[in-house]
Amino acid sequence: MSSPILSVQNLTKRFGPAASPVVHEVSFEVEDGEIFSILGPSGCGKTTTLRCVAGFEEASAGTIAVRDQTLSGPGVHVSPDARDVGIVFQNYALFPHLTVRENVAFGLNGASDAERTARAQEALEMVGLEGFEDRRPQHLSGGQQQRVALARTLAPEPDLLLLDEPFSNLDALLRQETRQEVRELLKSKGMSAVFVTHNQEEALSFADRLAVMRGGQLDQIGTPEEVYYQPRTLFVAQFLGRTNLLLSQAAGPEADTPLGRVGLNEPAEGTVLVSMRPEHLALEAPETSEGTVGTVVGRAFKGHDITYRVCCEGSEYLVHTDNRQFHEPGDTVAVRPLEPAVVLESRSTPAEVPSGATPEPEPEE
Amino acid sequence: MTGARVLDTIRDRWYVAIPVAVAVGGVLIPLVYLLLRAFQADPATLWDLVVRGRTLRLLGNTVGLTVGVLVGTSVLALPLAWLTTRTALPGRRLLTLLGVLPLAVPGYVMAYALMATTGEYGTLAQTLGLVVPRLSGYVGAWMALSLSTFPYLFLNLRTAFLGLDSSLEESAQALGRGRWRVFVQVVLPQLRPAFLSGGLLVALHVLGDFGVVSLMRYDTFSYALYIQYAASYDRIYAACLALMLLVLTGAILLLEARLLKGLLFHRTESGAGRTAAQYRLGPWRWAGYAFAAGVAGLSVLLPAGTVGYWMADSTASGLPWASLGAALWDSVSASAPAAVLAALLALPVAYLGVRHPSNWTRVVERVAYLGYATPPLAFALALIVFSLGAVPFAYQTLGLLVMAYALHFMAEAVGPVRSALYQAPPHLEEAARSLGRSPLGAFVSVTFPLVRRGLLVSMAFVFLSAMKELPLTFLLAPIGFETLALNTWSYAEEAMFGQAAPYALTIMFVSALFVGVLLLRERATEHPASAERA
Numbered sequence: 045m046s047s048p049i050l051s052v053q054n055l056t057k058r059f060g061p062a063a064s065p066v067v068h069e070v071s072f073e074v075e076d077g078e079i080f081s082i083l084g085p086s087g088c089g090k091t092t093t094l095r096c097v098a099g100f101e102e103a104s105a106g107t108i109a110v111r112d113q114t115l116s117g118p119g120v121h122v123s124p125d126a127r128d129v130g131i132v133f134q135n136y137a138l139f140p141h142l143t144v145r146e147n148v149a150f151g152l153n154g155a156s157d158a159e160r161t162a163r164a165q166e167a168l169e170m171v172g173l174e175g176f177e178d179r180r181p182q183h184l185s186g187g188q189q190q191r192v193a194l195a196r197t198l199a200p201e202p203d204l205l206l207l208d209e210p211f212s213n214l215d216a217l218l219r220q221e222t223r224q225e226v227r228e229l230l231k232s233k234g235m236s237a238v239f240v241t242h243n244q245e246e247a248l249s250f251a252d253r254l255a256v257m258r259g260g261q262l263d264q265i266g267t268p269e270e271v272y273y274q275p276r277t278l279f280v281a282q283f284l285g286r287t288n289l290l291l292s293q294a295a296g297p298e299a300d301t302p303l304g305r306v307g308l309n310e311p312a313e314g315t316v317l318v319s320m321r322p323e324h325l326a327l328e329a330p331e332t333s334e335g336t337v338g339t340v341v342g343r344a345f346k347g348h349d350i351t352y353r354v355c356c357e358g359s360e361y362l363v364h365t366d367n368r369q370f371h372e373p374g375d376t377v378a379v380r381p382l383e384p385a386v387v388l389e390s391r392s393t394p395a396e397v398p399s400g401a402t403p404e405p406e407p408e409e
Numbered sequence: 410m411t412g413a414r415v416l417d418t419i420r421d422r423w424y425v426a427i428p429v430a431v432a433v434g435g436v437l438i439p440l441v442y443l444l445l446r447a448f449q450a451d452p453a454t455l456w457d458l459v460v461r462g463r464t465l466r467l468l469g470n471t472v473g474l475t476v477g478v479l480v481g482t483s484v485l486a487l488p489l490a491w492l493t494t495r496t497a498l499p500g501r502r503l504l505t506l507l508g509v510l511p512l513a514v515p516g517y518v519m520a521y522a523l524m525a526t527t528g529e530y531g532t533l534a535q536t537l538g539l540v541v542p543r544l545s546g547y548v549g550a551w552m553a554l555s556l557s558t559f560p561y562l563f564l565n566l567r568t569a570f571l572g573l574d575s576s577l578e579e580s581a582q583a584l585g586r587g588r589w590r591v592f593v594q595v596v597l598p599q600l601r602p603a604f605l606s607g608g609l610l611v612a613l614h615v616l617g618d619f620g621v622v623s624l625m626r627y628d629t630f631s632y633a634l635y636i637q638y639a640a641s642y643d644r645i646y647a648a649c650l651a652l653m654l655l656v657l658t659g660a661i662l663l664l665e666a667r668l669l670k671g672l673l674f675h676r677t678e679s680g681a682g683r684t685a686a687q688y689r690l691g692p693w694r695w696a697g698y699a700f701a702a703g704v705a706g707l708s709v710l711l712p713a714g715t716v717g718y719w720m721a722d723s724t725a726s727g728l729p730w731a732s733l734g735a736a737l738w739d740s741v742s743a744s745a746p747a748a749v750l751a752a753l754l755a756l757p758v759a760y761l762g763v764r765h766p767s768n769w770t771r772v773v774e775r776v777a778y779l780g781y782a783t784p785p786l787a788f789a790l791a792l793i794v795f796s797l798g799a800v801p802f803a804y805q806t807l808g809l810l811v812m813a814y815a816l817h818f819m820a821e822a823v824g825p826v827r828s829a830l831y832q833a834p835p836h837l838e839e840a841a842r843s844l845g846r847s848p849l850g851a852f853v854s855v856t857f858p859l860v861r862r863g864l865l866v867s868m869a870f871v872f873l874s875a876m877k878e879l880p881l882t883f884l885l886a887p888i889g890f891e892t893l894a895l896n897t898w899s900y901a902e903e904a905m906f907g908q909a910a911p912y913a914l915t916i917m918f919v920s921a922l923f924v925g926v927l928l929l930r931e932r933a934t935e936h937p938a939s940a941e942r943a
Contacts, residue, residue: 126845
């Protein structure tokens, strides 16, 4: 494989010499044509990381290189205007005193007027906004503003595209559609992009690979499937959706869990915390099943599937089933694991975490 | 912070360091110089000058006038603010305009109008044969100042009334309180911050006033200072008076800050989306109209009518076109450069305050208000003493006058630039940077076009304020310099009401423009075009 388009090594950023770092020794690489997402709760340092890559913030330590050219490093800080890096802001930052065409042509320095107009036109066609050239950005809808911002950033053909929560200002319906469009556009142009979000669903569906960030550090980097099904830490397991935590006694490839003996994704010894996603559990008839017997205490019907809350030995577990399985609260059922459980790293797993379903993640603004 | 870090900060923000140095230095250096000069005198002499019955009388008169005007403006402003916000009175917009229009009548024009109306030769005597004693002294100064400054309180109270959370009143009513008790126990306490900030403006105007007390010959610190300067020029005593006036101003600023601090602490975030209920007055509305008509009659119609009446008198004897033209030109030649200078000083200060808000930058913004709060007569005297002693070539030059205007009115320039900067969020400059613009290029191509309107409004404010400014002009104008304000005042001082009229009329016209700009701006901030909300 060719060298990565973006390489961030041991990036550290603190605001003030005595302050604790907002970003601490963060390293990751983005391959050519890849869409990479940094996912984390607000205040985790993801936006600061992005702003370091864009050059708005000076890195306190570590290096940032694009196409093997060092942009930030010891004694080096290339200013934002000298980096071939484009950024789309959360609020789009369209210039209100310029028309849509002037906005898109803004970054095309050094070209003739005719060429600037032509390239701006091309960029606007690319995002499907022909006919709006002479409007002011204020007179466009949120989705259209978002596309102008994208066209403006893509027009100078940057090496790398940075997106800071670009979909969070759109309403839910438009968000999904726009996300799909933007992803197809970036893929068709072979653009490399780094994308920052606090929305796990957005990161999972938009990114080729993602990094989960917490407290200034990356907990895990991987494909959406890896990160979702093989979370490395308790935080990652909880942040990417609801799951069941089981305090277990591991012996090599298997462990004794409150839901019986289960295979592990990797060998372990002693007391471990393991995660089991609700869709990896099944409900069966207690008479014929080897699973742990429990009582249904709650049911949430979601159309395409059903989530049951089942109480086994004092702890509640979540189980996703398809909508053909029907139980009433109070029914006795058996819970059986379908897949190996995932061992969570001990660094972030205090032994006092109770077994059972994790709480609903805090909704963010 | 160590010295090296302070130096670094200054080097990084040199664009702010320069105007801040000019604003702080320009105001503080002359004042400190004045202080030093006063202390050069023999301590015993100094003691005799300060500690004596006359000082006590001046203090009593100054404080008495300030308190009286605060009461007077409250009596005018509170009912008018209530009528225009909390009642369904038809014609509320017109009443609001009437509450703002007196801003077009500077205190000395109001004093002139009161003097020209009363007395043996006054308008009343000439038209109706009604001879009342000519207004002067405490009553005259109190009336002129109350009638010309109440809009400051009115505007603050109006904003506060509009921001009241109606649910508080409704819960008080539900708890069994009658309307009147709800007003006294719930509404009035919530208006305290507005009373304080509006009252502070009124008090600063009274303390800094020179035109009214000199025309009404009421013995306050400002008047005594003027007498010292005009008649027996005792430099040491004048410096002492100026310093005592400064101390009094400082005490009022501290008092206000203390009172306000406790109040703001208790105020909760007002998320009130609902507008408060509006009372129907029924037959009482005639009382409302009568009150508004009385206020408007005294504060707007009286000065306009008086000036008009004497204008006719003046026209009969031929209008002094040449002198009027010269005065207008002199006023403009000092006010226009001051407006540009004030806006240039305000831009970096506002920029720093908006883009890098911190305790440090709040201090910097406060600096802009230093010149505004300093009583102009004391400031002008300090500038004279300083320029005579340290930079004699600057004494009685247009440059010094322009500088004084700019420092005094800089505070008026900061506001509009600051609001404009909020329309140009930092992300815009960052976007321009990542699209290949240098820091300066990004500012010029993105931020500057967006704050240009704000800068123009700033300049308009300062220009129009400087056009009607009296005390700074009186003390600092070059020899032979005659401005509209100076001529109005000096003719009125000699009871030559006919001669004063053309100048007063021009002043009122210029001030009306000021009010026009103010109202346009209010409307722009109250109803931002839906397109600009984005």
